[in-house]
Amino acid sequence: MEPATWQKILDLCNRLSHVTYENLTKIIRLESTGSATAARNLDDSDQNDVDTWMGGGTCFSMTWHLYQSLRDMGLNPRLVMGHKRKERNIHCALILPDHDSLSSKEFLFDPGYLIFDPLPIPLPQPFGTGEALFPLVPNSVRLVRPDMDSMELWTGGAIRGDGSLSSPMKLRFEYPVAGVSVEEFKQHWSESFYREMMTYPVLNRLDRERGVQYYYQKGNLVTRDASGSRMERIAEPERVGKLSEIFGLSPDLIEKALGILNK
Numbered sequence: 001m002e003p004a005t006w007q008k009i010l011d012l013c014n015r016l017s018h019v020t021y022e023n024l025t026k027i028i029r030l031e032s033t034g035s036a037t038a039a040r041n042l043d044d045s046d047q048n049d050v051d052t053w054m055g056g057g058t059c060f061s062m063t064w065h066l067y068q069s070l071r072d073m074g075l076n077p078r079l080v081m082g083h084k085r086k087e088r089n090i091h092c093a094l095i096l097p098d099h100d101s102l103s104s105k106e107f108l109f110d111p112g113y114l115i116f117d118p119l120p121i122p123l124p125q126p127f128g129t130g131e132a133l134f135p136l137v138p139n140s141v142r143l144v145r146p147d148m149d150s151m152e153l154w155t156g157g158a159i160r161g162d163g164s165l166s167s168p169m170k171l172r173f174e175y176p177v178a179g180v181s182v183e184e185f186k187q188h189w190s191e192s193f194y195r196e197m198m199t200y201p202v203l204n205r206l207d208r209e210r211g212v213q214y215y216y217q218k219g220n221l222v223t224r225d226a227s228g229s230r231m232e233r234i235a236e237p238e239r240v241g242k243l244s245e246i247f248g249l250s251p252d253l254i255e256k257a258l259g260i261l262n263k
Contacts, residue, residue, distance in 0.1 A: 001100045005073065009096075009118060012069050013109070014208075016062060017116035020247045021204035023058055023197060024257035031260045036193035040186065059112020060189040063092045066109055070096060077109070079185045082153070082173035089188040090195070091173050095121065106177075108143065110153065113172065114206040114213065115141060121177075124148055135159045137211035138224045142169055151175045158211075158226040166228050201257065203247045214246050221246070 001009075029039035043061050057065070063079065070077045075096060082091030093110040096118070107118040115136070122132040124145035134141040135158070142154040153173045157166030180188075192198075203216040213224040219239075222231050234242055240258070244251045 001098045005075075008073060009070070012066070013111075013116045013118065016066060016111050017114075017206060017208050019057065019062065019111075020249060021058060021062065021112065021114065021202075022247065022249065023202045024249065024253055026058055026061075026193065027198060027201075027257045027260055028253070030193050030198070036190040039193060040190050058192070059092050060185075060192060062111040063094055063109075064185075064189075066111055067094055070094075078179035079182065080175045080177060080179045081185070081188060082175050084173055089191070092185065092188070093173075093175065095177060095179065108151070108153075113153070113155075114139075114204060116206070116208065119143060121145070121151065138213055138226050140165060140169075149176060149178065151177050157228065166226065200261065201243075201254075203243065203249075205247050216243060216247070 026039070026043075029042050030036060033039045033042060040060075043057070043064075067077055067079060076099070077094045077096045079092060079094050081089045082093060084090050091112060093108060093112065096107045096109060098105040098107065106121045108121050109115075109118055117134070117136060119134055119141065120132065122128050122130060122143060122145050124130050124147050128145070130146075131142060131144040134143075137158050139155045140157065140159050142156070144152040144154060146152065151174070152171055153175065154169045154171050156169035159165060200218050201216065203214075205214045207213075211226055213222075215222040215224070216234070219233055219236075220231055221234055221242075222229055240251050240254050243249065243254050
């Protein structure tokens with residue numbers, strides 16, 4: 001890939017890394033429109049302006065924004081769905097082929113899992129190594145290729161000085177690498193508005209410069225860095241103010257979404 005194009009891709013990923021993963025915007029849009037399709041279309045129409053997300057988005061909106069932006073560069077990414085144990089199509093990402101490469105190299109982009117680095121995808125054995133480890137902070141990533149049709153995403157703790165992990169690797173998602181059409185992707189996006197995770201707030205943000213991840217769900221805040229994880233319970237009177245400060249969301253947005261959930 002030409003250096004200028006690659007730099008544009010890295011700049012795009014860096015801009016996206018400052019976006020908070022959150023389902024509050026999604027909850028508000030579903031309530032205001034009354035249907036998943038209408039809520040998705042509202043999100044869809046604004047994707048090329050990150051500011052219109054009201055601060056964040058889920059894996060679908062972040063991946064869709066990235067997909068549109070790469071297409072605008074004249075590239076040909078493909079959308080892929082992620083399966084987790086018995087839950088199918090619960091996550092999404094995209095794969096970008098490097099058509100300038102004679103080796104048919106491809107890269108995984110998974111902003112919905114706070115992976116903002118393009119990861120070179122290994123080929124399965126005997127064509128390649130079958131897996132690749134990426135020492136990201138605070139979560140290291142391993143891509144595994146059991147065969148040509150599938151890929152696994154594993155994450156674990158940061159790599160210590162002695163080469164060990166601060167926490168063991170866990171299988172997160174399995175991806176059929178052939179990808180899905182835009183129509184199928186949007187169908188799964190609409191279905192995601194009615195999943196169980198839409199019944200409580202989920203917020204996730206990565207401070208890449210400091211190597212710190214903040215994750216909030218069901219009243220608990222997890223802070224993860226190279227040394228490990230720690231959890232704290234956020235008391236209800238402090239909730240709006242603290243979440244606004246940590247995740248960069250407006251207090252009004254947080255209060256509105258929590259009010260909808262309380263109903």
